[in-house]
Amino acid sequence: MTEGESVLVVEDNDQNLELILFLLEEAGIPVHAARDAGEFQACVRAKLPDLILMDMQLPGTDGLSLVRELRANPLTAHLTIVAFTAHAMRGDRQRFLAGGCDGYIPKPINVATFVEEIKTWIAAGRSARPFDKG
Numbered sequence: 001m002t003e004g005e006s007v008l009v010v011e012d013n014d015q016n017l018e019l020i021l022f023l024l025e026e027a028g029i030p031v032h033a034a035r036d037a038g039e040f041q042a043c044v045r046a047k048l049p050d051l052i053l054m055d056m057q058l059p060g061t062d063g064l065s066l067v068r069e070l071r072a073n074p075l076t077a078h079l080t081i082v083a084f085t086a087h088a089m090r091g092d093r094q095r096f097l098a099g100g101c102d103g104y105i106p107k108p109i110n111v112a113t114f115v116e117e118i119k120t121w122i123a124a125g126r127s128a129r130p131f132d133k134g
């Protein structure tokens with residue numbers, strides 16, 4: 001991890017959010033939290049994160065709408081976005097990937113592997129963005 005790498009967690013469930021913030025902060029990963037679309041957009045405007053963990057069910061909107069907006073904007077189209085949802089039904093993963101997500105982490109999270117999974121995603125995102133190197 002280099003300085004400035006950060007994760008933006010978009011999650012309206014306080015218990016899930018607290019657990020994720022706890023795990024990432026304990027691992028020394030800079031993390032920001034957004035609980036709805038407005039907070040999310042303010043966070044992205046303030047600083048582009050290296051990884052977005054996007055809950056698919058949010059108050060007043062859904063994660064895929066926000067993902068579509070990011071992909072449609074040249075400034076944010078390259079961001080690594082991982083869908084985060086309790087939907088573990090067959091076909092969901094496919095739907096999220098088709099909707100512009102890079103990957104999918106089902107809820108409830110696996111506390112034993114979550115941090116490593118996040119680090120892998122951050123690393124994958126960096127290698128996929130050649131203009132960020134050097």
Ligand code: MN
Nearest residue numbers: 012055057058
């Ligand atoms: Mn939710």
